[in-house]
Amino acid sequence: MRILIVEDDAALASGIARILDGEGHAVDVMATGEHAVLGARQESFGLVILDVGLPGIDGFEVLRRLRADGESAPVLVLTARDALDDRVRGLDLGADDYMAKPFAMPELAARVRALVRRSQAQTGPKIVHGPLVLDTLARRVQLSGAPLDLAAREWAVLEVLLARVEKIVSKEAIIQAVASWGEELTPNAIEVYVSRLRAKLDPAGVKIRTVRGFGYMLEEFKEKKAGQ
Numbered sequence: 001m002r003i004l005i006v007e008d009d010a011a012l013a014s015g016i017a018r019i020l021d022g023e024g025h026a027v028d029v030m031a032t033g034e035h036a037v038l039g040a041r042q043e044s045f046g047l048v049i050l051d052v053g054l055p056g057i058d059g060f061e062v063l064r065r066l067r068a069d070g071e072s073a074p075v076l077v078l079t080a081r082d083a084l085d086d087r088v089r090g091l092d093l094g095a096d097d098y099m100a101k102p103f104a105m106p107e108l109a110a111r112v113r114a115l116v117r118r119s120q121a122q123t124g125p126k127i128v129h130g131p132l133v134l135d136t137l138a139r140r141v142q143l144s145g146a147p148l149d150l151a152a153r154e155w156a157v158l159e160v161l162l163a164r165v166e167k168i169v170s171k172e173a174i175i176q177a178v179a180s181w182g183e184e185l186t187p188n189a190i191e192v193y194v195s196r197l198r199a200k201l202d203p204a205g206v207k208i209r210t211v212r213g214f215g216y217m218l219e220e221f222k223e224k225k226a227g228q
């Protein structure tokens with residue numbers, strides 16, 4: 001999942017980013033509320049972690065603007081001020097959860113997992129494509145009934161392709177969906193992830209076609225007839 005962290009404390013932001021990256025999420029960090037509001041208009045995030053104490057507009061104002069824009073991603077609010085007022089205000093403005101600083105990283109990670117579970121439960125956690133089953137809740141993949149190991153980036157590329165079966169997906173669109181901002185992810189890297197996916201999926205008849213000069217397409221799955 002793509003997660004936006006809005007936090008002006010660079011050390012704290014990178015600590016949070018590291019732990020979420022380790023859980024397989026693509027993470028973007030923004031240090032001001034203005035950037036966060038603009039960023040959320042341009043990109044789609046699955047979750048927002050939002051500090052209240054920001055330079056310029058504060059976290060409450062950011063939250064108000066996000067919800068006014070129709071942003072429906074869950075928002076976890078962070079504040080140094082452990083005041084009931086702040087908590088109530090955040091929840092009134094549409095925050096989904098709240099943590100007072102200082103907090104332990106494992107607790108933050110657990111809260112994020114809970115929010116991700118809750119939001120994915122609403123969309124249906126399993127994606128099925130022929131013999132391929134992605135359990136987005138448990139982050140497990142099965143191929144023909146057997147567990148399949150996928151690296152976090154391979155998983156992310158596969159999710160993008162699965163969302164558009166029989167449609168051409170450009171390398172740029174895959175990079176957009178998979179990469180964190182500021183991170184170097186080249187079309188060549190996408191080729192590497194796709195070729196690893198192919199090596200794993202081809203034997204079961206799940207085909208990713210190369211569309212020269214454009215990108216890739218996950219073909220509709222067709223059952224093999226007996227004798228083929």
Ligand code: CA
Nearest residue numbers: 008051053054
């Ligand atoms: Ca702050």
